[in-house]
Amino acid sequence: MSRQNYVFTSESVSEGHPDKVCDRISDAVLDALLAEDPLARVACETFATTNRVVIGGEVGLTDQAKLAEYMGKIDEIARACIKDIGYEQEKFHHATVEVTNLLHEQSAHIAQGVTGEQGDEGAGDQGIMFGYATNETDAMMPAPIQFSHAILKRLAEVRKNGTEPTLGPDAKSQLTVQYNGGKPVGVTSIVLSTQHLDESMTSADVRAVVEPYILEVLPEGWVNADTIWHVNPTGKFVIGGPDGDAGLTGRKIIVDTYGGAAPHGGGAFSGKDPTKVDRSAAYVSRYLAKNIVAAGMAERATVQLSYAIGVAKPLSIYVDTHGTGEVDAAAIERAIPKVIDLTPRGIRTHLDMNKPIYARTAAYGHFGRAPEADGGFSWERTDLAEALKKAI
Known part of the structure; x- marks a missing residue:
């Protein structure tokens, strides 16, 4: 257990x-x-x-x-x-x-x-991809990463709309969440480092700006007198972004996914079209895991898919329900290929991925976001849950 x-x-x-x-x-x-x-x-x-x-x-x-x-x-x-x-x-x-x-x-x-001689589309590379879902938050994401994203997204909103003009674009957040009975119940520590444009601001000044927005984002009661705060713990943070430190595509893969609460296959997402299974198969793995949880088959689910370059069908499908399953994991594995085509072409067709919907994924997580009308975050839908249940 x-x-x-x-x-x-x-x-x-x-x-x-x-x-x-x-x-x-x-x-x-x-x-x-x-x-x-x-x-x-x-x-x-x-x-x-x-x-x-x-x-x-x-x-x-x-x-x-x-x-x-x-x-x-x-x-x-x-x-x-x-x-x-x-x-x-x-x-x-x-x-x-x-x-x-x-x-x-x-x-x-x-x-x-x-692309084979018959036009059959193989995977763009070999690799293993993981998807994960949990019922501990409404977004079916682990609470620590979900709320770490939410804090920074909110601070970006008030920075850009002019409410908090002293904040700069570069920032990092970190939450330590207390779990009781397997469920998140509070925050034991909050770490936030944010660039500020006023050089005279102290760490205390920055905390005074950001604390109301952090409290607004976190669930009521999660922060109390025992919660430890570290806001700009090194002091001034005026020089930010690529001028302060070099940047490179694909270096934040754990931030992009589940915050370390679930496995990661190792491949980055950004800049890759959906023929690359590093991206599309990771997205469909999340889609499958989320639908397993939405169907009531488990409280938590991890899905792994594996591919070989030039080969269309996945080499393996693995499901782990972490001891929370209402249905045998092997039965779920057998049901999955009955309800969705997991070839690269099948994934792209099912999730309608050949669209310009990717720049919006580049910050605040590729998962745990609401599906959008134009097809953005289609992998966050739960429209496969009933088909999965019927296929068991």
Whole structure:
């Protein structure tokens, strides 16, 4: 039986964190290419440092002759991302940063592995992908990561709407959550480091700004007199973003997923089109885990899928309900392929993923978000629950 009484910690980082700036640019490039060509294949990586952004990777288009035309838009895309995030620092400003575009044509050898002679679509790479869901929050996410995201998202909102103009774009949060009887009941410690634009502000001044928003986001009663606070514990935090520390696409994979509460296959998401199972299979694994919990089959569920490059069907399907299952896990494993096609093409079709819906995923988590009308976060739907129950 799993532990029932313990504390668990997860962290989040804001959209202005150097790595998240890079994730955002990579996903914005992906979205722009998918908007022009829904079958575009993109693997886009971004590096950012003082006054510099470097974008590289490969692109495969239905009409490869148009690649040069699309490449002319990359500089503008990167600057728009930096502006929206809010960077206007002397050494990292959307108008003056140097943008270098090194994107190139997709490798023919990779392309031939993904699309077979009969047009059957294989996985874009080998790998293992995990999905997880738990009924401990309404979003079916672990509480520590869900509320760490919520804090930073709220602070970004009040920064951008002008309510709190002293806050800067770069920030990190960390929550240690107390579990009793296997359920989250409170917060034992709160860590928040946020960039501030007023150099005279002390850590106490910053706490006075952010504390009301943190209390607003957390469930009532979770913070009490015993909760330990660390707000800007190192003191001033004026120099932020890529000017303070270099950033790179794909370095926040635990922040992007379950905050360490569940396994991660190792692959990053941002900048990759949905033929890459690193992304699409991780999303459908979350979709399956969430629907297992929504169907009442378990209180917690982990789903693992594995793939080989150029091979369409998954090599394995594994389900673990962590001792909370109302249905045998092996029966769920047998039911899954009856209700959904887990080939790359099948995943993309079921979740309608060939759309420009990815830049919005680049900060505050790829999971635990509400499904959107245009198809964004389609993997958060629970529309497979009844079919799963019937297939058992």
